[in-house]
Amino acid sequence: MMKIGTTIRAFRQEKGMSQGDIEKKTGLLRCYLSRVENGHTVPSLDTLAKIATALDIPVSHFFLDEPLSLQASGQKLSDEEIRFLSQIRRYSTNLNESDRRLLLTMVKKFAATATR
Numbered sequence: 185m186m187k188i189g190t191t192i193r194a195f196r197q198e199k200g201m202s203q204g205d206i207e208k209k210t211g212l213l214r215c216y217l218s219r220v221e222n223g224h225t226v227p228s229l230d231t232l233a234k235i236a237t238a239l240d241i242p243v244s245h246f247f248l249d250e251p252l253s254l255q256a257s258g259q260k261l262s263d264e265e266i267r268f269l270s271q272i273r274r275y276s277t278n279l280n281e282s283d284r285r286l287l288l289t290m291v292k293k294f295a296a297t298a299t300r
Contacts, residue, residue, distance in 0.1 A: 188232070188246050193221040195239050197267060209238035 196206060203214045203221075212234065219225040220235075227235070229243070236243040272291065279287065 187223065188227070189221040189223045191246050192217075192235055192239075195241055195245065196221075197263075199239060200271075201239070206235060206238050210234040 196203070203217045206212065206217055207214045212231065216225065217235075220227050220231075232243055232246055236246065272287070
């Protein structure tokens, strides 16, 4: 069964975007986007095209069994993990290159110890 809303949310969070960011790029209201992401509303193809453009992905990505980026990693991330990584990405844009490398090293070490 296709879960377009869940896929939209996964791509949006992966890109560190809020529903407000999508609203600004598409003109679609946040409450509408929320209803789509929660499976209460099924968007038209035209609306999906607007959302895909805002997310900078092909419309076809909404019809895959799993989002490509999550498939490619071979590991499924929870909503909480995706949210955390999105926040890291958002905050890291304000860091200088040295601090960004330090943060990446710390995250890699933490991930390595967490999987043991």
